[in-house]
Amino acid sequence: MKHILEVKELRKKFKNFTLDNISFNLEPGYIMGFIGPNGAGKSTTIKLIMNLIKKDEGEIKIFGKDHIKYEKEVKDRIGFVYDQNYYYEDLTINQMKNIVASFYSKWDDNQFSYYMHQFGLNPKSKIKTLSKGMKMKFSLAIALSHHADLIIMDEPTSGLDPVFRREILDILYDIIQDENKSIFFSTHITTDLEKIADYITFINNGKIVFSKSKDEVLESYAIVKGDPDILNEEIRKKFIGLRETKFGFEGLTDDFNVFKKTFGDRVLIEKASLEDIMVYSVRG
Ligand SMILES: Nc1ncnc2c1ncn2[C@@H]1O[C@H](COP(=O)(O)OP(=O)(O)OP(=O)(O)O)[C@@H](O)[C@H]1O
Numbered sequence: 001m002k003h004i005l006e007v008k009e010l011r012k013k014f015k016n017f018t019l020d021n022i023s024f025n026l027e028p029g030y031i032m033g034f035i036g037p038n039g040a041g042k043s044t045t046i047k048l049i050m051n052l053i054k055k056d057e058g059e060i061k062i063f064g065k066d067h068i069k070y071e072k073e074v075k076d077r078i079g080f081v082y083d084q085n086y087y088y089e090d091l092t093i094n095q096m097k098n099i100v101a102s103f104y105s106k107w108d109d110n111q112f113s114y115y116m117h118q119f120g121l122n123p124k125s126k127i128k129t130l131s132k133g134m135k136m137k138f139s140l141a142i143a144l145s146h147h148a149d150l151i152i153m154d155e156p157t158s159g160l161d162p163v164f165r166r167e168i169l170d171i172l173y174d175i176i177q178d179e180n181k182s183i184f185f186s187t188h189i190t191t192d193l194e195k196i197a198d199y200i201t202f203i204n205n206g207k208i209v210f211s212k213s214k215d216e217v218l219e220s221y222a223i224v225k226g227d228p229d230i231l232n233e234e235i236r237k238k239f240i241g242l243r244e245t246k247f248g249f250e251g252l253t254d255d256f257n258v259f260k261k262t263f264g265d266r267v268l269i270e271k272a273s274l275e276d277i278m279v280y281s282v283r284g
Contacts, residue, residue: 010058029179033193079143115141190274241280252280
């Protein structure tokens with residue numbers, strides 16, 4: 001099996017939004033971050049992968065198998081964290097865990113107890129008494145306790161404090177040390193991805209902007225800063241996004257050698273962060 005997750009020409013049309021021609025692949029042993037502004041189509045893509053909503057067109061294969069035809073088998077091997085995980089609020093963590101555990105063939109109670117301890121959660125607490133961050137920790141513990149080969153998460157670190165976020169990143173990093181496992185997750189916290197992602201898939205307005213290795217992404221863009229008087233129509237076209245004030249300009253380009261050659265020391269060329277790439281690409 002070459003790809004653990006294959007999404008090919010995926011389409012879904014809502015009344016006011018179309019997810020159009022989404023294609024990307026994830027190989028075993030890697031972490032892929034899924035980024036894009038609010039409303040770009042991240043959750044919709046994830047719901048389509050998990051068959052929580054029906055696709056209009058396209059193909060999704062997980063572990064080399066069609067995600068609908070082999071849904072039960074495929075989902076048994078996926079650890080899924082979703083920003084609206086539905087739990088019975090009146091049950092305790094342990095009672096809810098017993099219900100969820102029955103769905104997984106490789107459920108591991110020791111692993112779950114380990115995470116309860118690690119995450120500082122009391123299994124006797126009622127779900128309704130948990131804070132947002134604690135509920136997310138509970139969801140993560142469930143996703144990580146059945147020896148999943150693919151972890152899919154929709155904004156798993158939202159609502160978590162920086163200390164716990166770092167702990168989660170370490171856990172995710174440990175998981176992919178097993179080279180047969182992969183992680184696909186959406187996030188707005190691009191600095192987390194700079195730390196641990198191998199691949200970045202960027203979606204904007206229902207379309208894929210790029211799906212590439214993180215190193216390739218970070219090497220192919222730069223921020224150029226300089227004096228406004230060097231800007232003309234031709235030069236402006238070299239920017240993906242540009243911000244101008246009367247004191248200077250700052251812009252994102254994927255053609256920074258041209259600036260180096262043409263302007264030398266008159267421009268400052270700096271590395272672009274994932275956040276820069278996202279913000280300038282979206283704003284234009
Ligand atoms: N069931 C639905 N019916 C109609 N439109 C929908 C439905 N679900 C999502 N949409 C629309 O699809 C678009 C993409 O939404 P989606 O939740 O996938 O974005 P997102 O990238 O996850 O955003 P965020 O970062 O804010 O979570 C939005 O315009 C949203 O209004």
